Amino acid sequence: MRTTPLAAGPHPSVADRLLDGLASAITERGYRDSTVADVVRYARTSKRTFYEQFASKEECLIEMLRRNHSDLIAGIGAAVEPEADWRLQIDKAVGAYIDHISARPAITLCWIREAPGLGAAARPLHRLVMGDLTDLLVSLTGNPGFRRAGLDPITAPVALILVGGLRELTALFVEDERDVHGIAAPAVAAATALVSAG
Structure with a gap:
């Protein structure tokens, strides 16, 4: 698995590195087998520098996942044209999601499988991620393209069901090292059915 760097720009900060x-x-060894020594080796810095930035490996992970999540939300938002036909909007949103996870499969799997194991420390991140994704779906399905088709925005609980199902399907594909583009058809079909049922 290959992972696209999170740091943006030509001069990443120490924290970015x-x-x-x-x-x-994580890409090489998985989260559980990765150590702070591995992190600083890749970052070409020292443990002292690491602990000046983060209190622990867990804190570093939570920040990495938070940034990854922000990138995902921004990518989906940028891909969707609110005035376009609603079916095209669904295709574009699913496509942006797949582009993101295919660039960072190990991070995606870590978010889905490893982060819950951090317990209370990761709970605020989990609620943020799920809340932002459901809010995004509710917002997208309330835009002009959907309204023109006479469709009501999906509710937050329905959006959460869609996000949860897509999340699990994603994990299965990444774990099995299957091409994540294979989730496109079922994701589009599920989203279309849920939107149309409203």
Whole structure:
């Protein structure tokens, strides 16, 4: 699995380099087997520098996943044209999601499988991610393209069901090292059915 760096721009900060170091370690060894020593080796810095930025490997992971999540939300938002036909909007949103996870499969799997194991420390991140994704779906389905078709926005509980199902399907594809583009058809079909049922 290959992971696209999280750091943006030609001059990443120390924290950016450490986050990318963790991403590289996760890609190579998985989160549980990765150590702070692995992170600083990839980041080409020291443990002292690491602990000046993060209190622990877990804190570094939570920040990495938070940034990854922000990138995902921004990517989906940028891909969708609110005035376009609603079916095209669904295709574009699913496509942006797949582009994101295919660039960072190890991070995606870590978010789905490993982060819940952090317990209370990761709970605020989990609620943020799920809340932002459901809010995004509710907002997207309330835009002009959907309204022109006479469709009501989906509710937050329905959006959560869609996000949860897509999340699990994504994990299965990544774990089995299958091409994640294979989730496109079922994701589009599920989203279309849920939107139309409203």
